[in-house]
Amino acid sequence: MDPVNIHKGIVIPLDRANVDTDAIIPKQFLKSIKKTGFGPNLFDEWRYLDHGEPGQDNSKRRINPDFVLNIPRYKNGSILIARENFGCGSSREHAPWALLDFGIKIVIASSFADIFYGNCFKNGILPIILDKATMDKIFTKVEAKVGYEITVNLQKQKIYYDSEIASFEVDSFKKSCLLDGLDDIGLTLKNKVDIENFEKKYHESFPWLNSGEKLK
Amino acid sequence: MGISLYEKVFNRHVVRKDEGTYLLYIDRHLVHEVTSPQAFEGIRISNRNIWRKNSIIAVPDHNVPTTDRTVKIKDPISRIQVETLDKNCEEFNLLQFKMDDRRQGIVHVVGPEQGSTLPGMTIVCGDSHTSTHGAFGAIAMGIGTSEVEHVFATQCLIVNKFKTMRVVVNGDLQYGVTAKDVALDVIGKIGTAGGTGHAIEFTGTTIQSLSMEGRMTLCNMAIEAGSRVGLIGVDNKTIDYIQDKPLAPKGDLWKKAKKDWLGLVSDEDAKFDSEIEIDGSLIEPQVTWGTSPEMVVSITSKVPNPADFSDKTLSSSYQIALKYMNLKPETPINKIAIDKVFIGSCTNSRIEDLRAAASIVGTKKIAKNIKLALVVPGSGLVKLQAESEGLDKIFKNAGFEWREPGCSMCLAMNADKLGPGERCASTSNRNFEGRQGQGGRTHLVSPQMAAAAAIYGKFVDIRELN
Numbered sequence: 001m002d003p004v005n006i007h008k009g010i011v012i013p014l015d016r017a018n019v020d021t022d023a024i025i026p027k028q029f030l031k032s033i034k035k036t037g038f039g040p041n042l043f044d045e046w047r048y049l050d051h052g053e054p055g056q057d058n059s060k061r062r063i064n065p066d067f068v069l070n071i072p073r074y075k076n077g078s079i080l081i082a083r084e085n086f087g088c089g090s091s092r093e094h095a096p097w098a099l100l101d102f103g104i105k106i107v108i109a110s111s112f113a114d115i116f117y118g119n120c121f122k123n124g125i126l127p128i129i130l131d132k133a134t135m136d137k138i139f140t141k142v143e144a145k146v147g148y149e150i151t152v153n154l155q156k157q158k159i160y161y162d163s164e165i166a167s168f169e170v171d172s173f174k175k176s177c178l179l180d181g182l183d184d185i186g187l188t189l190k191n192k193v194d195i196e197n198f199e200k201k202y203h204e205s206f207p208w209l210n211s212g213e214k215l216k
Numbered sequence: 217m218g219i220s221l222y223e224k225v226f227n228r229h230v231v232r233k234d235e236g237t238y239l240l241y242i243d244r245h246l247v248h249e250v251t252s253p254q255a256f257e258g259i260r261i262s263n264r265n266i267w268r269k270n271s272i273i274a275v276p277d278h279n280v281p282t283t284d285r286t287v288k289i290k291d292p293i294s295r296i297q298v299e300t301l302d303k304n305c306e307e308f309n310l311l312q313f314k315m316d317d318r319r320q321g322i323v324h325v326v327g328p329e330q331g332s333t334l335p336g337m338t339i340v341c342g343d344s345h346t347s348t349h350g351a352f353g354a355i356a357m358g359i360g361t362s363e364v365e366h367v368f369a370t371q372c373l374i375v376n377k378f379k380t381m382r383v384v385v386n387g388d389l390q391y392g393v394t395a396k397d398v399a400l401d402v403i404g405k406i407g408t409a410g411g412t413g414h415a416i417e418f419t420g421t422t423i424q425s426l427s428m429e430g431r432m433t434l435c436n437m438a439i440e441a442g443s444r445v446g447l448i449g450v451d452n453k454t455i456d457y458i459q460d461k462p463l464a465p466k467g468d469l470w471k472k473a474k475k476d477w478l479g480l481v482s483d484e485d486a487k488f489d490s491e492i493e494i495d496g497s498l499i500e501p502q503v504t505w506g507t508s509p510e511m512v513v514s515i516t517s518k519v520p521n522p523a524d525f526s527d528k529t530l531s532s533s534y535q536i537a538l539k540y541m542n543l544k545p546e547t548p549i550n551k552i553a554i555d556k557v558f559i560g561s562c563t564n565s566r567i568e569d570l571r572a573a574a575s576i577v578g579t580k581k582i583a584k585n586i587k588l589a590l591v592v593p594g595s596g597l598v599k600l601q602a603e604s605e606g607l608d609k610i611f612k613n614a615g616f617e618w619r620e621p622g623c624s625m626c627l628a629m630n631a632d633k634l635g636p637g638e639r640c641a642s643t644s645n646r647n648f649e650g651r652q653g654q655g656g657r658t659h660l661v662s663p664q665m666a667a668a669a670a671i672y673g674k675f676v677d678i679r680e681l682n
């Protein structure tokens with residue numbers, strides 16, 4: 001996973017609430033057994049006018065000119081902004097994989113669904129929660145100026161837009177994982193002995209939870 | 217001060233507490249074909265082992281066809297995904313119920329049915345509807361693929377403790393009102409983000425009187441209220457359901473387990489971070505009209521008018537939803553005609569759901585305007601049970617198709633889907649745009665309401681059929 005710290009980029013405004021993971025990456029693309037290649041199908045049903053299937057040549061498809069990802073001024077954007085409850089729905093990590101593959105590094109919304117929020121951190125995407133008033137302000141600014149850019153500093157937990165600064169909260173563990181690009185399985189396995197000791201005692205206390213498992 | 221059920225179960229599983237996070241031990245790991253391949257691949261690439269293989273049960277469900285199982289899956293990409301699960305389970309020597317095993321089915325139906333879901337457990341699966349298993353007094357939650365890999369390698373998860381919310385539902389449900397209607401009513405009241413960051417415990421006399429199937433339906437939908445965890449305290453119904461299931465403890469262990477489990481309820485003076493109370497006797501049969509489960513009203517109501525709402529974001533999302541659903545504001549729900557019916561999914565495909573739907577069907581036939589009415593049992597065992605009771609005949613006689621178990625048209629990853637513009641009465645859990653097929657329009661309802669909609673070709677108030 002690539003570390004994230006300071007990022008400056010063009011902002012893409014997706015002015016919708018409850019953007020669900022089915023919209024972010026429709027189910028037919030979940031059949032892939034890889035983690036990459038989802039970018040061209042990010043928001044597939046909104047982005048194209050025809051039906052998409054995996055393995056298709058997306059350059060030949062009819063694009064929806066009204067959808068924000070297809071509007072030239074937002075080309076090469078890397079910061080997505082949206083309204084509340086972004087990423088609701090399924091646990092599919094294909095959603096952050098698709099965002100990342102497309103080139104999104106940061107998603108800012110007034111709230112996120114829990115599973116999606118956690119999945120972002122595991123993949124080097126920083127999800128940021130801002131209050132509705134600040135979101136409104138940023139949406140207005142993005143609309144007003146072509147190529148509008150903002151800068152995010154994770155270490156300082158600050159967003160710089162024009163001359164204004166907004167602060168955001170982030171869990172310290174998740175923050176350090178993103179800053180260092182850490183693999184948290186490796187971190188957990190440093191506590192291998194703790195887990196082994198716990199497991200032994202646990203199964204002595206609750207032997208019925210480990211019984212009858214010889215089904216095979 | 218007393219502690220809540222969530223905290224009781226949580227505390228039993230804390231391996232260590234670090235700054236702000238907990239390392240939580242996981243008892244049970246359910247695995248399906250869609251969210252696992254990249255996790256197995258990760259284990260292979262990093263040369264790690266699976267920590268406790270007998271904590272894992274794998275089953276393919278999302279991609280499997282619901283038609284003849286003796287022929288190979290036609291869609292080559294779906295086939296690769298199912299075969300990849302086969303290969304991974306073989307390579308790592310894991311228990312799997314393969315496509316041709318009669319125990320195969322939707323992972324959240326199979327788990328409890330096998331007795332692999334037990335009170336006091338922590339249960340995870342790369343699937344958001346894992347909250348279902350909370351009906352047994354367990355902490356059960358959906359995780360992403362990175363976390364699937366993390367549990368494979370460490371038998372633990374790094375988590376924050378959720379806040380707690382108590383949803384108290386008291387009173388007798390009216391005739392024809394089910395756990396599904398309770399779930400939709402709660403979501404309509406607190407919204408799809410109402411439970412975000414919380415574990416929801418459902419209590420009250422209404423919940424006590426629900427069967428285990430009903431409780432599973434309710435906890436299943438907790439995620440649609442934004443809550444990763446939904447749970448219900450253990451009582452004698454919980455115990456009775458588990459007894460004699462293949463993986464349930466036996467003999468002396470059973471006695472000990474039972475004693476422990478009956479204590480898995482919130483203390484009377486437990487504090488919750490938030491609490492809502494609902495009068496169960498006032499809940500009416502629910503029908504969603506929009507593209508989010510919170511866009512729901514009762515069968516006696518009308519589709520709302522976006523112009524009535526001053527909140528701009530809300531009013532505009534209502535407008536977008538009505539356009540997608542091709543509905544006019546203030547259309548009475550019982551005037552909405554449908555094209556297809558889907559009875560199935562991890563929310564409503566258990567034996568009780570099928571019995572309830574069949575009781576509405578009786579000797580009647582589906583309406584002429586219904587192009588397809590599907591009944592997809594949640595597992596091979598549910599299917600066999602239903603057939604032994606003759607339910608399949610009732611459905612087939614009415615014009616329903618009786619299929620093999622799987623997720624089917626709940627998410628339309630296999631061949632079962634809605635065409636563009638088709639309108640469906642569905643017992644599943646999500647009415648998102650395109651969920652049941654691109655351009656398809658989903659109305660979420662209970663099994664009884666779906667069965668009645670099939671018979672009448674439109675939504676009807678089943679209370680009037682009594």
Ligand code: SF4
Pocket residue numbers: 277278322323324343345561562563622623626627644645
């Ligand atoms: S039935 Fe639907 S919601 Fe349940 S696990 Fe399958 S796809 Fe997910």
